[in-house]
Amino acid sequence: MKLGILFSGQGAQQAGMGSDLYQALPEYKATVDQASDILGYDLQAVANDENKIKQTAYAQPAILTMSQAIVNALGTALPKPVAGLGLSLGEYSALSASGALAFDQAVAIIKDRGIYMQSVGDANPxxxxxxxxxxxxxxxxxxxxxxxxxxxxxxxxxxxxxxxxxxxxxxxxxxxxxxxxxxxxxxxxxLPVSGAFHTPLLKDAALQLTTRLAGETFNDLTYPVYSNTTGELFTPETLFDTLTKQIISPTYFAQAMQKMLDDGVDTFLEIGPSETLVKFAKKIAPKEVKRYAITDMDSFNTVRDILLAEGKEV
The missing domain is CATH 3.30.70.250 (Malonyl-CoA ACP transacylase, ACP-binding)
Incomplete structure (x- = not known):
């Protein structure tokens, strides 16, 4: 298996996301509780709240945390990916999972990024x-x-x-x-969104994020991660510039996914609240490329068993 791991972006959120995983998996629960301590509120309660989870300021930390929590719960069942790719917000999930950002660091940044985008989006609908x-x-x-x-x-x-x-x-x-x-x-x-994300209408949020990210340090990646802002691989040296431009720049998810296929990826796994990205993969990748998603406890068990079986065959 040559795995390409995909991380859901904003818009994938839905009320109740991750609740069964939170109840069943200690590693998942510990990750969500860790994020709650950083955020200053009960994140799983927010994820269960139909009104709050629709709001950018809450949705972004919830999606990031769910993604990292699934990775943590999979543990050694998850093989080292050939490459990772996240859609917009999902880039932070990909960078956290690959070690470029510490999880605590990613949650703190996304807490502020979500607030910036919410306030600027509200002011510039x-x-x-x-x-x-x-x-x-x-x-x-x-x-x-x-x-x-x-x-x-x-x-x-x-x-x-x-x-x-x-x-x-x-x-x-x-x-x-x-x-x-x-x-x-x-x-x-x-689309059911309140702001024109990835357009110049969000320039004030980009300016705020530029100030916020100044002084942050980034780590080497444990596996390659493509940026859907540039279509190129992230490096610690390009992270700051890419992430500050991301909010107002178009995303090139299709082009980045094609590069993963060119790298030899034969299996895509989406991690997060929805299956949107593997549906995109169906339109981009050849039919023989396998596609899975982990969105809840049932799909977690199914995919973990597949990964473990593949691992035994190697």
Whole structure:
């Protein structure tokens, strides 16, 4: 098995996430309790709260912690990955799991990052729409024309080679949707988010995070992790620059996943509250590449048994 490990991003959260894992797995519970001590509130209680878990300031620490807690609970059953990749927020999970960030450090940073993004997003509300179709150059050209007219709408997430999320000022996104429809785009889906993440609308949050990260030290990675901001491998020397630009830069998840496939990955495992990234993998990777996700106790047991069986065969 040549494992590529994927870490869920914001939007994957849901009320009750991790509750069965918290009850059943001591290593999982210890990790969540550790995060609760850092955050100053009961994180599992927040994860169970339907209203709070929708909020950026709470969702980000909850997803990061769930991801690390699953890794900790898997322990030696988890083989060393060929590479890791997280979507947006999930990059912090990937960096924590690979040792580039200490877990305590990652939780403290994400606590503040979530607050910055929540407050700036509330002050600069936006809209995001997923545009389906493989002619992403057409989408880019339409947005470029609108930007030349002063419209604030931008490419935000290259999730697959046939799904590009756009974001910006709500009225300008609506204009873009009309223009894309006129250009022949047949399917677009508005996303349930409050802010236009990965666009210049979040520049004040990026500035706050730049100040916050100054003075932080980063460790060597125990296995490679791709950035979906740059499409390149993280190094301790590039971490600061990449993470400070991440909030306002498009994500190139599809391109980074393709590089993992080029590295020889034959199995993807998503860790977090949802199966969104392995669904993206279905659109990007060849059919013979295996795809698993751990989102709850049932899937944890199933995947752990598969990993243990694969380990015995090596």
């Amino acid at each position: 936006g809209k995001m729409v997923a545009v389906m179709g493989d002619n992403q150059k057409l989408v880019e050209d339409v947005l470029s024309d609108l930007q030349s007219e002063g419209k604030r709408v931008y490419p935000a997430n290259y999730n697959t080679f046939a799904q590009l999320v756009i974001g910006g000022v709500a009225a300008d996104v609506d204009i873009a949707v009309d223009a894309l429809t006129a250009a022949g785009i047949k399917r677009m889906v508005e």
